[in-house]
Amino acid sequence: MAASAPSTGGEPDPNNSTNLRPPGSSYDAWCGVAHGCTRKLGMKICGFLQKNNSLESSFRERSAKTLLDHQETRFRHTETDFSNLYARDLLPAKNGEEATMQFLLEVVDILTNYIRKTFDRSTKVLDFHHPHQLLEGMEGFNLELSDQPESLEQILVDCRDTLKYGVRTGHPRFFNQLSTGLDIVGLAGEWLTSTANTNMFTYEIAPVFVLMEQLTLRKMMDIVGWRDDEGDGIFSPGGAISNMYSVMVARYKYFPEVKTKGMCAAPRLVLFTSEHSHYSFKKASAALGFGTDNVILLNTDDKGRVIAADLEAKVIAAKQKGYVPIYVNATAGTTVYGAFDPINEIADICEKYNIWLHVDGAWGGSLLMSRKHRHKLSGVERANSVTWNPHKMMGVPLQCSAILVRERGLLEGCNSMCAGYLFQPDKQYDVTYDTGDKAIQCGRHVDIFKFWLMWKAKGTIGFEQHIDKCLDLAAYLYNKIKNRDGYKMVYDAEPQHTNVCFWFFPPSLRGLPDGKDKRERLHKVAPKIKAMMMESGSTMVGYQPQGDKVNFFRMVISNHAATRSDIDFLTDEIERLGQDL
């Protein structure tokens, strides 16, 4: 056997006909080989393929130089009867290639039609059903799992129905979450990622993705403003986990012995974050053994921004009680108001008292890519760590969240356990690229590729344009409703991010005197309108109470498909549905 080329390993395997095929061959060429070699099996397969008249390959001349090497088969999508085909008939089954390709192309047909409809304003955002309705089973759609396999025809029906009864989060009128939209290049990236089906723990099995992660993180750290000799990071399964990482790393920086000895080795540690900040800080404190009581909430101004003087007062008070302040979170873009805490003022206090500064930019970090809006994160380069979720404001498909840490080595020091079966020191390549031991995970999903590919496709300026456009739309909504009959802003100022928070007063409430009765009735308005929106499927927007404020709508815009007409549609819809409440 030649040392430099893979071999077929002796006898062809009767269970897998593809064993016979020479590398790089087309089907036509391969059929020729099969004919030529007089193998009975080869002939049979080739006959099968010809009979089914379904594997016509077409070679194309490609202009890009690098494509010249890739002469590939283009499978033609043909009518196929899936009612007698099963999963066991797909690859790696003998003769499974044709069924596999037709099945996948049929799935793609379902998906491309879904994508087309997603961007079509004449389709509903959702086709709402209650849990019991879906559980009882819709016509032809049964969620129950059984012992016996179902035909691929049923599987295709299940795919259609899953999409039918779901929510079109890419619809131009879906405003319900911070993550909305369906980016086509990002989607293509996800399809490729799942086809590659690998794992981020070692360079060994994800060489390209590991390097993409490294380069993309470096780019993000440059944008944050860190020096070339600073900065480390990792993509995690979401902003809550990224925030959790920041707390872990801060603890490791000040009390590294906690890693081995536990929290009993440290004094009573306290963390500070805004009363408007994300609930993941409390989740992290509970999980990591700090306890939620040791998360000290900071007061905010009427726009939801931390009052720095309150932070300093609370730090001093904590120290007087003998607690040790180790961590402050400044939120860049709060979940509800979209508020930006004053990072520079907070950083001054953190420096004065030697406290870790984290910036939770899960939602607002992306504004760093906009020359117009990045001033809102002024001082972010002083942070010790930053959470930044490209899957929110940058429209990257879920999930894609980064935790960036300014000091190198801390992530590794905090989390590494040096598992011998993965991180062998005696590999043939530079094992510093095996970055998996930085993570609290072992296996880690490839979240980088879609983001890298989108960045390639849009360029930095493409993200900037997207962000600027969404913020313009939020300003449009604000200016439209701030003085409009029946609306009241939750706080009276231009939106800081794309969040626009407002109450809608149905006509029946407008004349009422302020007081408990009006508040109680107003509290019920947003849930009622939201319920009607969902039942009609026309649009979706979030609502919630906050502090002593009763339920109000929180509009957020991150969808690149949304336009002013969609904003107009939303207010029309709120007014229409709220008319008679």
Add this chain to the structure above:
Amino acid sequence: MAASAPSTGGEPDPNNSTNLRPPGSSYDAWCGVAHGCTRKLGMKICGFLQKNNSLESSFRERSAKTLLDHQETRFRHTETDFSNLYARDLLPAKNGEEATMQFLLEVVDILTNYIRKTFDRSTKVLDFHHPHQLLEGMEGFNLELSDQPESLEQILVDCRDTLKYGVRTGHPRFFNQLSTGLDIVGLAGEWLTSTANTNMFTYEIAPVFVLMEQLTLRKMMDIVGWRDDEGDGIFSPGGAISNMYSVMVARYKYFPEVKTKGMCAAPRLVLFTSEHSHYSFKKASAALGFGTDNVILLNTDDKGRVIAADLEAKVIAAKQKGYVPIYVNATAGTTVYGAFDPINEIADICEKYNIWLHVDGAWGGSLLMSRKHRHKLSGVERANSVTWNPHKMMGVPLQCSAILVRERGLLEGCNSMCAGYLFQPDKQYDVTYDTGDKAIQCGRHVDIFKFWLMWKAKGTIGFEQHIDKCLDLAAYLYNKIKNRDGYKMVYDAEPQHTNVCFWFFPPSLRGLPDGKDKRERLHKVAPKIKAMMMESGSTMVGYQPQGDKVNFFRMVISNHAATRSDIDFLTDEIERLGQDL
């Protein structure tokens, strides 16, 4: 406006031509509408489409009843010049539909060719390059990100190259990890999941997926053997996080005040797990504030199974020191040996001392689906929690890991923070289906659909057949090499799982006397052979030291494409590459 149907919101949006299209129309029908309505814009678009001769729709009669409602456009894949097309030309851009469909179909072409080659034994498993080589840039493939967008042609080249320089984890000769293989139905499920692009936190935006998760977890709990009134769970981003959940929930069960007061509210807590268990228990202990010193490692027999008497002795010793034993992990399928700890014996001790019993079945849990092999987990129904990763032995695409908890309410109690903006109590549906607050995450990737779809397509018996086949292959390898010249088994018994651990002695080592020199030379054999395998791209298999044992190969089989000929290929390759070492 009608209350039950979405409207187009007044004037058509000039930025989005799809605004004009009536629901359910084909392109032909829609062109008719455009002609008829004499809209200048409509005409222009229609003309564009006809000129490009690319949107031929074909309606098909479908036999399945539920398909009758779905008259859909089938896009024909045509030659398209992508060199002047950019991401900004795709949907939601005006006239972006055709470019979008052609781009996606071109991506699918790349992916289907990759899939075809993945199952083709004449292709390499990988095309190895060192990090510096890929970073310096391969011809036409540059990982650097730039400010300006690149053409879609370049994006397609990047997709090809990303796959070219990656590792084919679905190749029949990829044995490197516990997660291998490429299941076609699972892959289709992932493509759909990324197209749906939603989030598991609420029923509101993932109604179907939330119910699928609930039903699938119930099925898994039935298989574990829990009663109908027992059991809760969640899918997490991998086995390490699932194991972390189990430790958190155990702590919450015994010391719920830790959630609010932190670890200082509890006495010194200790955890027990095998010296052969996964490193995630140490990671969890470090993260959660227990400290790695408080993980007490249990001795194992020569097959890597925990010695129950050692557990009891260590529990007693810990108690005598005033520590509080709260948690024991029994591994069902260790990472290296594939060993199954004796769950019943361990459960007896846990019951006696009132300790939480977790079963880490990340790797071995799937054997519960095999009537032939499930006895290896005998007693699992007595566990308080179980980790089970369908993305390993069941061939589900990454990521798919479940944490199952026998007592209901603990996950919720442990982790809930009741964020008002997500988990509003005044929604119109039964909010007990909003299961997101059980998680330590906020946003959570949809990991369920691919698994649910595979289960539908294979049936329970399909998984059983897959598992039995892989274990048969492991037995085949064991029987082949156990007495073969140049091989030595790391432990001398039939494989418990598909792990087969062995040393290969090159001829030059075979005559040497046992001792330090031979051990040192043997230690270098596996890394050298592995490096040569990777350079030639022929196959991949793992190696590692364990305790005082020098580097040995760990063969694992979870790939449904692997056959006996691939096992033969592996041993041939080891012998060929190791011949002259």
